[in-house]
Amino acid sequence: MIEIQNIYKSFGNNEVLKGIDAIFEPGKVNLIIGGSGSGKSTLLKCIVGLHDPDQGKVFFDQQEFTEMDFEERIPIRRNLGMLFQNSALFDSMTVEQNIIFTLNMFTDMSQAEKIERANFCLDRVNLKDVNKLYPSELSGGMKKRVGIARAISMSPKYLFCDEPNSGLDPATSILIDELIQELTEEYQCTTLVVTHDMNSVMGIGDYILFLYQGQKFWEGSNEEMLRSDVQELNDFVFASPLMKAARDSIK
Template sequence: MIEARNIIKSFDGKTILKDVSAVFKPGQTNLIIGQSGSGKTVFLKSLVGLHEVDSGDILYDDRDFTRMPDKDRIKVRQEMGMLFQGSALFDSLTVEENVRFPLDMFTKQKLDERRERANFCLKRVNLENVNHLYPSEISGGMQKRVAIARAIALNPRYLFCDEPNSGLDPKTAIVIDELIQEITKEYNMTTIVNTHDMNSVLGIGEHIIFIFNGEKYWEGSSQDIFQSDNKELNDFIFASKFFRKIKDKL
């Protein structure tokens, strides 16, 4: 479980996060949604320690991440898996080497053991016989799956996904969403997904935080979202013609 308590973060005198609190439980897909510039990316980066907060607390299973010394933070970070917006694969490494990278960096396992783990993770994301290909030789959707395989290589307790469907066609995006949800439940991870994709919200939004102008404006599930009377949330959801049609049918 990850808990954020009263998080405040400013840049150059401008407050970006205004007293944001949230609890993210394991075994469910936790989504952070909001418009561009709302503060959702700053919130995600604050959770993983890429931004130091001005005030407030971030706890990983009751461990105070905001105040622990760097040596202890390193241990917590080794329990994190990260899926970046652009996959962030190393172009000069093969698929297998990309997945093996965190194992090479943070474990003392023998090479055969690291290869075996990398292959297991690739099979888990339904990728086989691509080990010796390079990222440029596979599709964007396959690159995302390689990035997921790398993210789970160290068997993390916490998984962070920043716009995982960016640049993907709708069909492939659904595959990635379902894969993230499956491995979250399978490994009972605390998964946090930063997204503005309403298809993801409806498909895997078990717990949703809506951030508007740096504040938490709404919290609920995909089942609750269409029943909300929150004006800012409704403006965000029904910005597209497709979702306005859904609202009209309710």
């Protein structure tokens, strides 16, 4: 479980986050949604320690992460998997080397054990015979799956995904969503996904946190979202005809 309490973050005079509270439970796909500039990615970075909040606390299974120094955070970071928006693969490394990179940092596995683990993770995301390929030789969807394979290489308790469907076609986006959902259930990890993809929201949104102008405006499941009377949420969610049809179908 991850809990955040009263998170504030500013950059200069720009107050991006204004007192965010939330609880993200294990075994669920927890989504953070909102318009551009609402603070979604900043909140994610505050949670994983890429930004230090100006005020507030972050807890990983009741351990206060925000008060820890670099060394104290290492055990938690060993249990953390991260899929970045652009996959963040190293162009000069092969697929196999990209996955092993994390294992080199945090484990004392032998080289043979690392290769075996890399193969297992690639197989888990339905990629085979790509070990020696470079990122430039992969499609966008394959890069995302390699990024997920690297993220699960340490069998994480906490999985973070920043816009996992960005730049992907609808069919590939659905495959990535299904994979994230399967891995969340398989590892019983606490999964946080930053997204603006309404297909993801409706498909895998066990818990949804909606941010508006840096504030928490709503939280609940995707089913509850369809019945919400929060105007700011409705303006964001039902901007597309598809979502309007989904809402109308339950009335």
